[in-house]
Amino acid sequence: MSKPNVELKATSFTLSVLYINHPSIDVVSQELDKKLAQAPQFFLGAPLILNLSAINQSEIDIAELKQCLSDKQLIIVGITDANDALAKQAKNCGLAVVKSGKQAPQPQLPKRDTKIVKQNVRSGQQIYAKDSDLVVFGAVGNGAEVIADGSIHIYGALRGKAMAGAGGDNNSIIIASQLQAELVSIAGQYWLAEHLQQYQIEKRGCVRLSGDTLLVESLPE
Amino acid sequence: MTQIIVVTSGKGGVGKTTSSAAIATGLALQGHKTVVIDFDIGLRNLDLIMGCERRVVYDFVNVINGEANLNQALIKDKRCSNLYVLPASQTRDKDALTKEGVGKVLDDLAKDFEYIICDSPAGIEQGAMMALYFADVAIVTTNPEVSSVRDSDRILGMLQSRSRRAEQNLEPIKEFLLLTRYSPARAKTGEMLSVEDVEEILAIKLLGVIPESQAVLKASNSGVPVIVDQESDAGLAYSDTVERLLGKDVPLRFIEEEKKGFLKRIFGS
Ligand SMILES: Nc1ncnc2c1ncn2[C@@H]1O[C@H](COP(=O)(O)OP(=O)(O)OP(=O)(O)O)[C@@H](O)[C@H]1O
Ligand SMILES: [Mg+2]
Numbered sequence: 001m002s003k004p005n006v007e008l009k010a011t012s013f014t015l016s017v018l019y020i021n022h023p024s025i026d027v028v029s030q031e032l033d034k035k036l037a038q039a040p041q042f043f044l045g046a047p048l049i050l051n052l053s054a055i056n057q058s059e060i061d062i063a064e065l066k067q068c069l070s071d072k073q074l075i076i077v078g079i080t081d082a083n084d085a086l087a088k089q090a091k092n093c094g095l096a097v098v099k100s101g102k103q104a105p106q107p108q109l110p111k112r113d114t115k116i117v118k119q120n121v122r123s124g125q126q127i128y129a130k131d132s133d134l135v136v137f138g139a140v141g142n143g144a145e146v147i148a149d150g151s152i153h154i155y156g157a158l159r160g161k162a163m164a165g166a167g168g169d170n171n172s173i174i175i176a177s178q179l180q181a182e183l184v185s186i187a188g189q190y191w192l193a194e195h196l197q198q199y200q201i202e203k204r205g206c207v208r209l210s211g212d213t214l215l216v217e218s219l220p221e
Numbered sequence: 222m223t224q225i226i227v228v229t230s231g232k233g234g235v236g237k238t239t240s241s242a243a244i245a246t247g248l249a250l251q252g253h254k255t256v257v258i259d260f261d262i263g264l265r266n267l268d269l270i271m272g273c274e275r276r277v278v279y280d281f282v283n284v285i286n287g288e289a290n291l292n293q294a295l296i297k298d299k300r301c302s303n304l305y306v307l308p309a310s311q312t313r314d315k316d317a318l319t320k321e322g323v324g325k326v327l328d329d330l331a332k333d334f335e336y337i338i339c340d341s342p343a344g345i346e347q348g349a350m351m352a353l354y355f356a357d358v359a360i361v362t363t364n365p366e367v368s369s370v371r372d373s374d375r376i377l378g379m380l381q382s383r384s385r386r387a388e389q390n391l392e393p394i395k396e397f398l399l400l401t402r403y404s405p406a407r408a409k410t411g412e413m414l415s416v417e418d419v420e421e422i423l424a425i426k427l428l429g430v431i432p433e434s435q436a437v438l439k440a441s442n443s444g445v446p447v448i449v450d451q452e453s454d455a456g457l458a459y460s461d462t463v464e465r466l467l468g469k470d471v472p473l474r475f476i477e478e479e480k481k482g483f484l485k486r487i488f489g490s
Contacts, residue, residue: 119381120377120424121378122374122375122377122378122381123371123372123374123375123378124374124375124378124379125378125382138424139422139424141371141374141422142371142374143371143374143375144374144378156424159422
């Protein structure tokens, strides 16, 4: 396949932030001129973000501010910490409104908990681990059922039914230290005991999906 | 502290009543004041096995309904002064057992008795649920066959979810396995499950193994709990079971096939 002509990738950059601490553009301009005179190389051509937190209560014309800074060869790419009115002005003159790393909410990973059952699951009992993986420290008896939206790990024998990926997650697996199940299922694909027996796995085994067929592997002791 | 012990199984006919009678008698013979209650309302069996059926006037349900007081209904054992029987009613149905009613009777009994043995009916209905609800200890009576083991597993689930201790988040019921009607020869040929098989599947502490024995039928026909027959293998196995219940470490007996003598080997048995 040839390389696509457009690609979207997330990369982070470190930007300098210029804090505007006075609402008068003239005052800011004069002070900035002094700074630039001290270290002209440092700012020249560097992209800058304006932090407006100190002047959030004041009225200031962002377009005018932007123009003033551009005249000094500064490249303004966006603003941060602005109130809604200032942010709106900024957008209107083509500036990005950004949040600094600390403020930005952490990217939400799909939430997946682990439910732990510290005893045997007995005949007639049913355990459902919603939106989570399920770990059973004991055995799952004949006539017992364990269901998880994620994967299922059973440290005892699995003699009953185990259904992983109940919410449709194909990547879910089932691991048991003795695979003698009445039924195993992953994302709706299931096998009954008779089918499982062909694999002769009385010992530790892992059930997973490969494409849309189930696969049973024995695990090392 | 009084201990409430339920003898339960799920499956019918596995030896709950035989075991309740034997264990209650064994505890009493060791000097502990014990009462054994028949929860099998409508069938009434325990009084027969205990040999007190002719002395039943009032029963458990009469006491619950306030038609008789405990002292009128409790039957004192002929052989052992520490032992009492609270018989079941033959005429009522199982719904006569309410949580409040049973709880009240058990509270009253706890003032006088060290051990309260509850002989559960089979199944998982009201009677069985009431028998296990207040228990501190459960003796899960199981025969070495697949259906009995599975029902025992089911009952263990109930003990862990539907008992008072589970509902109130107290320390869980102490669960023991009592394997009854065990035949080493049939376990060896694979006809029946072995002690190890059952222990592995149920994963609870083994309290005792009672061999399949002619002595049991003989004992129940004569209305004497089999534990009194200290000549019999079943009687001795129940005595060991009681010792273990009292916390003593006693080795298992009668779990290996009996070695046949020279003549028996030649001529068969
Ligand atoms: N160890 C044993 N050896 C031989 N027979 C036994 C043994 N234990 C129990 N039995 C027999 O099994 C039958 C059922 O026993 P028992 O009445 O104690 O069971 P149960 O579990 O109380 O039954 P139910 O569920 O009807 O209340 C009886 O005929 C009894 O004599
Ligand atoms: Mg009975």
